[in-house]
Amino acid sequence: MITLDTAKKILKQYGQEHILAHYGELDENEKEKLLSQIELIDFSVLEYLSNENRHSSNRGKFEPLGAVTIEDIAENKDKYHSVGVDAIRNGKVAAVLLAGGQGTRLGFDKPKGMFDIGITKELYIFECLINNLLKVVEDTGAFVPLYVMTSEKNNEDTVNFFEEKNYFGYDRKYVKFFIQDMAASVDFNGKIYMESKSDISISPNGNGGWFSSIVRAGLLKDIRKKGIEWINVFAVDNVLQQIADPCFIGAVIESGSQSGSKVVSKVSPDERVGVLCMEDNKPSIVEYYEMTEKMRELCTEDGQLAYKYGVILNYLFSVDRLEEIISEKMPVHVVEKKIPYMDENGELVTPEEPNGYKFETLVLDMVHMQESCLPYEVERCREFAPVKNSDGVDSVETARELLKQNGIEL
Numbered sequence: 001m002i003t004l005d006t007a008k009k010i011l012k013q014y015g016q017e018h019i020l021a022h023y024g025e026l027d028e029n030e031k032e033k034l035l036s037q038i039e040l041i042d043f044s045v046l047e048y049l050s051n052e053n054r055h056s057s058n059r060g061k062f063e064p065l066g067a068v069t070i071e072d073i074a075e076n077k078d079k080y081h082s083v084g085v086d087a088i089r090n091g092k093v094a095a096v097l098l099a100g101g102q103g104t105r106l107g108f109d110k111p112k113g114m115f116d117i118g119i120t121k122e123l124y125i126f127e128c129l130i131n132n133l134l135k136v137v138e139d140t141g142a143f144v145p146l147y148v149m150t151s152e153k154n155n156e157d158t159v160n161f162f163e164e165k166n167y168f169g170y171d172r173k174y175v176k177f178f179i180q181d182m183a184a185s186v187d188f189n190g191k192i193y194m195e196s197k198s199d200i201s202i203s204p205n206g207n208g209g210w211f212s213s214i215v216r217a218g219l220l221k222d223i224r225k226k227g228i229e230w231i232n233v234f235a236v237d238n239v240l241q242q243i244a245d246p247c248f249i250g251a252v253i254e255s256g257s258q259s260g261s262k263v264v265s266k267v268s269p270d271e272r273v274g275v276l277c278m279e280d281n282k283p284s285i286v287e288y289y290e291m292t293e294k295m296r297e298l299c300t301e302d303g304q305l306a307y308k309y310g311v312i313l314n315y316l317f318s319v320d321r322l323e324e325i326i327s328e329k330m331p332v333h334v335v336e337k338k339i340p341y342m343d344e345n346g347e348l349v350t351p352e353e354p355n356g357y358k359f360e361t362l363v364l365d366m367v368h369m370q371e372s373c374l375p376y377e378v379e380r381c382r383e384f385a386p387v388k389n390s391d392g393v394d395s396v397e398t399a400r401e402l403l404k405q406n407g408i409e410l
C-alpha cells in the first residue's frame with residue numbers, strides 16, 4: 001500500500017488535497033482504507049472534465065445507416081430462426097445482463113432488478129427478464145448461459161435475491177455473477193466528493209467495462225471452454241427485453257456482421273434516443289444531444305427519417321472481436337448525476353438535483369470498435385418498455401401499460 005507521503009503527492013498533482021483533510025482524526029483501519037482507495041483510484045479520468053477532452057467534442061463524420069426492417073425480418077423469419085436456434089443449441093450463445101447501475105432516477109434503494117412492477121401480484125424486474133429468457137429455453141430446448149454484472153454496491157443484494165427466489169425457475173448452473181469497476185465522483189468544480197471522513201465517493205464506472213470485468217473475473221476462460229462465440233448484452237431495465245432472440249442471432253450470423261444491435265424506429269425527430277449510424281465509415285451511435293437539427297430532420301427520398309433507428313441497449317457481439325479490442329481504450333463520458341456526499345459538518349447529504357459528475361464508459365461505444373454492425377428493427381411496443389423514472393416518461397407506469405398490452409398479468 002502507498003505511504004501517506006505518496007498519497008499527498010498524488011493528490012497534490014490532481015488538486016485533490018482535501019481528501020486527506022480529516023486523516024489525523026481517523027483510526028488505523030480507516031487510515032489504511034483511505035490510503036488504499038487513493039492508490040486504486042484512476043485520477044487520470046479528471047482530465048475529461050476539460051471540454052476539449054470530452055468524447056462529444058471529438059466525433060467524426062456521421063452518415064445515416066439503414067436497418068433490416070420488420071418487413072425484411074418477417075420475410076426471412078424461418079431462416080433466421082433456424083440459424084439462431086442452431087447456434088443456441090450448439091452452445092454458441094451467452095447473455096450478459098448489465099445490472100451494475102445505481103438506478104438513481106428511479107429512486108429505489110435496492111438493485112433495479114429487485115423492483116416489484118406487479119400490481120395484484122409480485123413481479124420483479126429480474127423475474128420479467130428471466131421469464132423472457134425461459135421462452136427461449138422452451139423454444140430451443142437449451143439453457144443460455146447468463147452472466148450478470150453487478151457492482152460492489154449491489155452485488156450482495158442481487159446474488160441473495162436470485163438465491164431467495166430460486167433463480168426464478170432458471171437453472172442456476174447457467175448463471176454466474178461478476179463485479180464491475182468503480183470510479184470517483186466529483187462536484188461541478190472537479191473536486192472529488194467524500195462520503196465520510198475515510199471514504200471517497202465512488203460509484204460504478206458505467207456499463208462499458210463489462211467485457212474487461214468479465215476477463216478480470218476469470219470468466220473468459222469459462223466462455224471459451226463452453227465454446228461460446230456470441231454474447232448478447234442487454235440492460236436490466238427494459239422489462240420487455242427479448243434476450244438471446246433466435247431470429248436476431250440468426251440474422252446477424254447470416255449477414256456476416258461482426259455485431260448486431262436491436263433498434264426501434266424513432267417516434268419523432270426529437271426523441272431522446274441514441275441513433276445507430278455510420279461515423280467515419282464505421283458503425284457508431286450518435287447520442288440525441290450530439291445530433292444537429294439538420295441531422296435530426298434529414299429525410300430519405302421516401303420521406304423517412306434518415307437517422308431513424310434508435311438503440312435499446314440490446315447488442316450481439318462476437319467473442320473473437322471482443323478479444324481483439326480488449327486493450328483498446330474506450331472513450332470516457334462525463335455524466336451529471338445526483339451524488340450523495342459528506343458536507344462541512346460531516347453529515348451525509350442526499351441531493352435532490354444533480355450536484356456533480358461521474359465518469360463512465362458506455363457499451364454503446366463498443367459498436368464503433370466493430371467493422372460492421374447489423375441494425376435489426378423490432379417493434380417498440382413488443383420489445384421496449386424501459387423503467388428509468390418513477391413517473392412520467394419511461395417510468396414504472398408506462399412499462400406496466402406495455403406489459404399489460406403484451407398479455408403479461410400484473
Ligand code: UTP
Nearest residue numbers: 098099100101102103104105204206207235236
Ligand atoms: P443507465 O444508463 O440507465 O444507468 O443504465 P443507471 O445507473 O441504471 O440509472 P440512473 O442513470 O442512475 O437512473 C443502463 C444499463 O446499464 C447498466 C444499468 O444497470 C442498466 O442496465 N449499468 C449502468 C451498469 O451495469 N453499470 C453502470 O455503471 C451503469
